[in-house]
Amino acid sequence: NDEIEDFRFWSRTKTDVGVQAMRSILREVQGMAFKEEDEGEEAFRIDIPKVVKQADRKFLSKNYGATIQNGQATFSRSMVLNETTNLGVPLMKIDDSTGQVTIGLGGGKIQLPTDVSQEQINQGLADIEAYISLVDRAFCYHPEAVKMTMFETILFTMAAPFANQWLQEKRRKAGQANKRGPRHLVIFGDGHNGKTTFGRFQNHLLCGTPIEPVNGKTYAKKQWDNLFNHITTAGTPYPVIIDDIKKTCFTSARGSLETNIKTYFENDWRPEFTYPMIIFNTNHDRIDEWAKTRVRRLDFLVKFRESEKEQMVINDILQRPNHVFSPFAKLYVEELLKDPEFRNDELHIARAVMSHIYDIADRELPEYFPHNPPEEIYDTDALYCVDRERYGIFKESKIRGGLRLEFNAWGSLHNFRSRLPPSVSSIVDDKILIIENPKEYRTFMKKGR
Template sequence: MTKKQARPGQLPRQGAQPQTLYLQKPKDFEGLISGYKEIRAVSYVASPTLMLSIFEKFQFEYMQLLVGENISVKHYKKDLENKQISLIQKLMHLVKEQKLTVFFPRGKTIHSKFYILKNEDMYRVIVGSANFSEPAAKATKQHNYVVYWDLKSPDPLLEKFVQDYKEHLKNSRLFLDDLIKLAENRDEDEEKVIRTWLSQDVGEVKDLAESETSRVFTDLTRQALSTVDNNEHSENPDTGEPDEEQPASGEIRVIIPSDVKTQEGIEKKLQPLKPSIVKSELRLSARDFSDYVKRSCGVPLMGTHRSSRQVFLHMGDYRGVLSRPVHSREEVRQGLEYIEEYVESYGFGESIDHKRIQANVFEALLYVLSAPFAHEFKKLKKQVDMYSRGPSYLYLYGPSFNGKTNFLRFCLKLMAGRHLEPIAQEYFNKTRIMSAKMFGTVFPLMFDDVNIGSGSNIETVLKNYWEVWWNPGHPVPQIIMTTNRFNPPEWANTRIKRINFDVKFDQKNIQASETLNRILNTDCDFFKLFAHSYLEKLDQPIDNIKEDLLVDELSLSRKIFADFYRFAERSVPDYFPQVPVDKLYDIDKMEWQELFATKVLTQEEHGNKIFVHADKTVHTYEVERFMRLLPQGVKAKRKAHTIIIEGRDKYLEWINAGKRDQGFWKNLMNRFKRTRL
């Protein structure tokens, strides 16, 4: 402490005269603010973590901060996404206990650096260039200059400073107020509330009214699907069997909460249907509601009932049960033949390995067939692994004209029994997905030709859809995507199942077109047989399927097909994926191999590290993409055109596992040894 610097709580001999201090090292500024109980400040603070450390380091009893410069609420919230929940809880409790208040300016940038510190009736006011920022506090090269006053209340100058400080606060917004409101409205533990808050847009508070609105829409879906169930036992006079197609009619009724906010939300959402609300009872036509969901979400109403092994579909004039037990060996044989004919139609395309492509197509088909049961799968998986992610989203990728769109059309026809189109890329957004989620349908959302870039609302959705927002009492549809983008963002890799459709079709191939049209125009009940069997496998003691739930999400689908092939006494095709295709074909490693074979990449070893050098003609963003081909267990970083692999043993284990081209890797390893430094 300099001779001119007054001790906390003591008036300098000059009384209210201003004093100056040239701040050359961190302790100079720390000495100015130490020893006070309260602080009100306008300052740049780089992160909420730094803000908390300041509060704790100087042992303030109360801290009020207006965050200046260009830091936003969104910036702070993004920063907290990567922090431990306990840190957010600590901030939350400080705000609730009125020990911490944080403001952000609205629509303006504030450059002022202004501090008012208090100790009983003694005050210190500091004005100058010094921030609370971490660089200013730690970097010895950064110097600042401040003017400060030590004042005692009451004092006209102090009152002026306080008034000026309040002027700064005008038109500002609070930080964490939306989290506090969310916690007050949710009957959930703090950790789940915080994860929900992190998943929402800034300022978005999904309150009790919104939850009730979602509940009402789910009830409407259940009511509409119950009209299918009610007609299940009516018989077709010609066959004597259950008539699965009944004309949709009748009214659905749901009791809604009496509070005005909830009713307004429901009426606004259903405004095109002109709903009737009489004494808190909402009344709608089942068909109108079904049509509305299809128009607004792009998918029909679908629900499942595990114990009765039933899948219900309501779509316009059609309502039916899309599941039934096997009646004969012949129908299973015909279903498998139909599936195989479609998979083998990919032989019309150009590919370096047709067997691999057909295995990938079959794998994708196993996924889509099981997609309507993702919600039920999640409920069971949660019983054996409380912190499990997923189920994974399907990510189909490959070049243009590779059959991705027609694959979705085939799956939609197979599942719904009628021609439907996948959802176009312009509807691949948070609004569409959250709307479908709210209605409680489990018909998969199949989006075609999308891009899941980072920093978008889609990133928020895919990170939180199953992990945070999912509720066991509220069914939701699975998400399926096709894209031309080979490498998704890094955050998506652990949340998706990537399947490569590395094939290209000649659009002028008449035979290929005729074969596909014939397949798409053929009716097949295979999904009904599969659905019944899948629900049957889900409805057994959890210990019986524990491994299926944890090891391979498509394990139950594989077992059903294996059962069908045995029952039909039909040979299993050699391209059928008995295990996950990524275990059979490591596509990332295959591209990595190709990069070495074409001399785009070379490598050498130095010590315990491997240096992979990219050709100088390759752009650095491509080198970044190459690095993402490495498996998660391999620690690596990029420096210009070089990928530095620090996890040498894991890397060598990866490139040697299941080698498909022994000669290539043997030669590579020989070259590798010769270039060792």
């Protein structure tokens, strides 16, 4: 119902004076915390306006350890710069003229090195490729597609801190036609296929430390609302990497993130704000219509063996510094300063920047490098359906004028059917899916073989 949705958008606006004051406070807190060591002290004070709500005062006390008295809050610098203070999301600042990256981590401030050697870049790229190449040792029916998907996810991760600049360009050049923001990312893969470890790797690439992703498995509505309220006021562009979200998150059922995601960029965001991108991973691949234009799903159709050798390879990669993001950020900022053309491909600058980094390292691009989105190269839905077929998720038999697909669970049937193109006509009867036009179905499945 459009009227109900309009009311939701209106009622969740982030422009009231209390929220504006809170955003200003957090901006000032971060500015003080990110000061040079010889300029800043461990404890500092900030004025708290009367318009700041009691709930926000409690948040400052609980999360930042602030002591509030007589209209002033006293903060601990080391607490502000600890990612656990920020619900597991590190504070990040990127200089918009040089690309210098500063991150609050473990109670201290780290600056990524700006003077990175060709050898260091080469080693970082080699580690990225070594991680992706573990697919060749795994159970995987479509290794080249999965490797390209993994590299696409790495590009998304590194480009995520610059998503607000992409949206500024879009609003400036196409805002009257389409106000939607950049799509968040959903990584789908079956259980125990390495998504959590990959989340650590994503953090490692950005900040040099394989910190744990946010644990979405324990999140209910209150925790989600707290997270969204925090990340939309904190002002950090560091992407929120969330592990193991529940199956209802991108449905219209109770426990859905529909309102949070719909209003995120379309209603609440302003050019002067910084909202981080969100990277979810999940074992559940159901995405309802409302979410399909607001999140992007990439399938990790792979099952790693978790052998001793595989674990040692990952351990070595996560223990070595990876210096790729620092030159990536520098080159990305240089591209932004050239006033790049707007494209619907949200990663078009990231593709060009990463290709340039390979040139700097004098290293050949891997064959699976995503020059275009993987969805434009592979029929990812067909890959998924063929994967389900090969794993024996359903039994197929011929019937008069059609095909009978028998599933063990209704959920598996629903997920499979949601991937079929409109040209494939089907009927559902409990756990049975009847394909009415087998020729169209065979044509579709052939794309995934």
